[in-house]
Amino acid sequence: MSKESAGTKSWRSERLSQLGSSIFAEVAAWKREAAAKGLDIIDLGIGSPDQPPSEAVRKALSEAALREDTYAYPATKSGMPFKEAAAAWMKYRFGVEADPDEEIVTLLGSQDGLAHLAMAICDTGDTALLPNPGYPIYAGSLALAGVEAVLMPLREENGFLPDLEAITEENWRKAKFILLNYPNNPLSAVADLAFFERLLQKARQYGVLVVHDLAYSEMGFDGCEPPSILQVAGAKELAVEFHSMSKSFNMAGCRLGFLVGNKEAVGALRELKANIDYGAFDPVQEAAVVALNEAISNPDYVKAGVLYERRRNTFVEVLRSEGWQVASPKATMFVWAKLPDMAWDMGMPWSSRTISQEMLKRTGVVVVPGEAFGSEGEGYVRIALVESEERLREAAVRIGCFIRGELMVE
Structure with a gap:
């Protein structure tokens, strides 16, 4: 095949664009950029368990x-x-x-x-x-x-x-x-x-x-x-x-x-x-x-939910005290949080994407924009409880500073 004919073809199928939201790739890029600037990253994005099996x-x-x-x-x-x-x-x-x-x-x-x-x-x-x-x-x-x-x-x-x-x-x-x-x-x-x-x-x-x-x-x-x-x-x-x-x-x-x-x-x-x-x-x-x-x-077997319930309690309590009145989830390892009232003006409309991007840029906390899961997800972000209670507490405090406009990085 000549270079000319090869140049007219694509070896990437159109269906790949339908496989998933590009938001996940964007969030990964935001995370790399924030890490490169020296931010301490608290990754509450992907729902990957941080504990080993028994x-x-x-x-x-x-x-x-x-x-x-x-x-x-x-x-x-x-x-x-x-x-x-x-x-x-x-x-x-x-x-x-x-x-x-x-x-x-x-x-x-x-x-x-x-x-x-x-x-x-x-x-x-x-x-x-x-x-x-x-x-x-x-x-x-x-x-x-x-x-x-x-x-x-x-x-x-x-x-x-x-x-x-x-x-x-x-x-x-x-x-x-x-x-x-x-x-x-x-x-x-x-x-x-x-x-x-x-x-x-x-x-x-x-x-x-x-x-x-x-x-x-x-x-x-x-x-x-x-x-x-x-x-x-x-x-x-x-x-x-x-x-x-x-x-x-x-x-x-x-x-x-x-x-x-x-x-x-x-x-x-x-x-x-x-x-x-x-x-x-x-x-x-x-x-x-x-x-x-x-x-x-095993009579001493403890379900995974016990750990995530403790983490939920800690994270939701601190986040509410910081000014974001999120709903307390009944299950899973996630908090589905309606976007907070922002105390500062970014100069453009807030959306799940812009809030997630700015939050990561300014605090180092990774969350996933709700729009990654479909149009009905706009207006929310998903927060994964995949860090220790200490780190979740720290993340909630940083998020509080962010929504109040107390910017942690310029």
């Missing part, structure tokens, strides 16, 4: 990694121990029975499954109902699959739940699936079984698969025990649910999760993934079995 989990992983028999392709083995442990945990945690062979598929993290599910269950031109705001891979997965998104606004006046009656009959009829996420990222909202019952009733009426992302199941606060949609009688007839080892068990870097529920949809994803990868590294699966069994059988 000692027993780490020991299981290290011992398995040292064995000579663990380096074959995982697909050459059944993978059943992890799926059996996942099924046992679903029974223990939610009272949900699941066939580990037909109703569970192992994933390289729940995002792996979220990214590929639409390819497995939809055809090009199909439609799906997605939340707005929503985790970016939800829309990105539809772009990869050539599926059209119909967005459901999640608003504060509705408790950040979709108004199921506001979805038109035409959109219900066209939809192949509806995807929701409670406890919610980024909103930190929760849903109860009564909502799931209404949702399933609607879905059954129109033959729509319900996809529920339950990555934050173990991060409820103030006595909240987030439910599984599969607890609703008959739910497995038309629902699947994603679970993750990342947030609840501090195994984010291990990349492991599972999809459970309707066997046809689970089977479709399993079939697709059989053509994409060879499964999760066996030592990681063995470590995850230990983690799930600890949650079931």
Whole structure:
């Protein structure tokens, strides 16, 4: 190929621009710029757990990694121990029975499954109902699959739940699936079984698969025990649910999760993934079995939510005392904060993007603009509770100085 002809072509597909918000790349650039200026960065942007898994989990992983028999392709083995442990945990945690062979598929993290599910269950031109705001891979997965998104606004006046009656009959009829996420990222909202019952009733009426992302199941606060949609009688007839080892068990870097529920949809994803990868590294699966069994059988087991509830209490209390009256989240590792009243004039309208950028530039505190999660996210920022209580207290004080106009850097 000549240079002339090569110069007329692009080796970057158009769909890449649909995979996620450019805001995340912008925030990373802001962070690098602030660090280069010598600011002490407190990164409350990405929701990555800052704690390790338990000692027993780490020991299981290290011992398995040292064995000579663990380096074959995982697909050459059944993978059943992890799926059996996942099924046992679903029974223990939610009272949900699941066939580990037909109703569970192992994933390289729940995002792996979220990214590929639409390819497995939809055809090009199909439609799906997605939340707005929503985790970016939800829309990105539809772009990869050539599926059209119909967005459901999640608003504060509705408790950040979709108004199921506001979805038109035409959109219900066209939809192949509806995807929701409670406890919610980024909103930190929760849903109860009564909502799931209404949702399933609607879905059954129109033959729509319900996809529920339950990555934050173990991060409820103030006595909240987030439910599984599969607890609703008959739910497995038309629902699947994603679970993750990342947030609840501090195994984010291990990349492991599972999809459970309707066997046809689970089977479709399993079939697709059989053509994409060879499964999760066996030592990681063995470590995850230990983690799930600890949650079931160890009387001293403490859920991840206990740590994040303490952090929430500290951060919200200090931030309110500094003048930003944020809502206290009921779950997850995030604070979804409505933009504060700013005591100083920047010379242009404040938005989630401008506040996030200026806050980082002037205080070193990283937050994510709400618009990164969709148009309904404008007017908010997401703050991740992924630092110690001491650092969160310091971040809240710096933010207070920022909103009062006591600029920390010029």
